[in-house]
Amino acid sequence: MSEFRQKCIGKTNLVGSFAAIPHPIAVEVMAQSGLDFLCIDWEHAQISRDMIETMVRAADVHRVPAMVRVPGHAPEAIQAALDSGAQGVLVPRVSTAAQAEAAVKASRYPPKGERGVGPGRAAGYGYRIPEYLAGANDRIVVAIQVETAEGLANIDAIAAVDGIDVIFVGPGDLSVSIDALGPKGADELNAAIRTIVGVTIVHDKAAGIFCASPQPVGQWAAIGASFFILASDTMFLGAGAAAGSSAARAELARGERG
Numbered sequence: 001m002s003e004f005r006q007k008c009i010g011k012t013n014l015v016g017s018f019a020a021i022p023h024p025i026a027v028e029v030m031a032q033s034g035l036d037f038l039c040i041d042w043e044h045a046q047i048s049r050d051m052i053e054t055m056v057r058a059a060d061v062h063r064v065p066a067m068v069r070v071p072g073h074a075p076e077a078i079q080a081a082l083d084s085g086a087q088g089v090l091v092p093r094v095s096t097a098a099q100a101e102a103a104v105k106a107s108r109y110p111p112k113g114e115r116g117v118g119p120g121r122a123a124g125y126g127y128r129i130p131e132y133l134a135g136a137n138d139r140i141v142v143a144i145q146v147e148t149a150e151g152l153a154n155i156d157a158i159a160a161v162d163g164i165d166v167i168f169v170g171p172g173d174l175s176v177s178i179d180a181l182g183p184k185g186a187d188e189l190n191a192a193i194r195t196i197v198g199v200t201i202v203h204d205k206a207a208g209i210f211c212a213s214p215q216p217v218g219q220w221a222a223i224g225a226s227f228f229i230l231a232s233d234t235m236f237l238g239a240g241a242a243a244g245s246s247a248a249r250a251e252l253a254r255g256e257r258g
Helices: 004-009 024-031 049-061 075-083 097-107 121-126 129-139 149-153 155-159 171-177 183-202 215-221 233-257
Strands: 014-019 037-041 066-069 088-091 141-146 166-169 206-211 227-232
Touching: 004 088, 004 129, 004 141, 014 024, 014 233, 024 037, 024 049, 024 233, 037 049, 049 066, 049 075, 049 121, 066 141, 075 088, 075 097, 075 121, 088 097, 097 141, 097 155, 121 129, 141 155, 149 155, 149 171, 149 183, 155 166, 155 183, 166 183, 166 227, 171 183, 171 206, 183 206, 206 215, 215 227, 227 233
Parallel strands: 014 037, 014 227, 037 066, 066 088, 088 141, 141 166, 166 206, 206 227
Antiparallel strands: none
């Protein structure tokens, strides 16, 4: 758990997944699947503030690092996620260096940032504040998501921001933002992703990307990406149910023919 950030910034290949089902059982199931980490999706899923803490606690039971994709840039959301005990944050829609700097400030304690000190779960509800403060800046992963045309244009300045650990590509939003949605825009989207990953590596940051399926992981690893979020618990649930249903119907059809 304590080595999660070191693995990220050391560019160890890591495969995680989004946790979007707002229940600790779903987190425990995912945590036992062999994933390197989980990212609780506070941005797009129907997850409440108190459930964030419950889901982080469930991941902790199985010693799987849990980070949180926060809803936006608000420092209050970033600090709430970290106070819950999360090992890091993923900040969406970062399009400028100033926004990247603000994410760092909200995630780090002084003198490196402006995170407020409080007796949350991460600090043992007040029992371990000094100990937590002493190591938090070295343990917390600050990941930002570049997924807009503006972010693509500003990627060199964004990647140069001190304190950013991972620059993560959101292909879906990026494809819409640069008008490269669908098969016709695949080449343009891939070129944009290669640009973001390449500039990230030049600035010695870890590059990450969302992959809806396992197939693209090798493609992006080959150009330097090392931090992968593979699908989500809801996507795995749907895919597994669909595959099982299809296989059962094929067996029924085979029996009818026999």
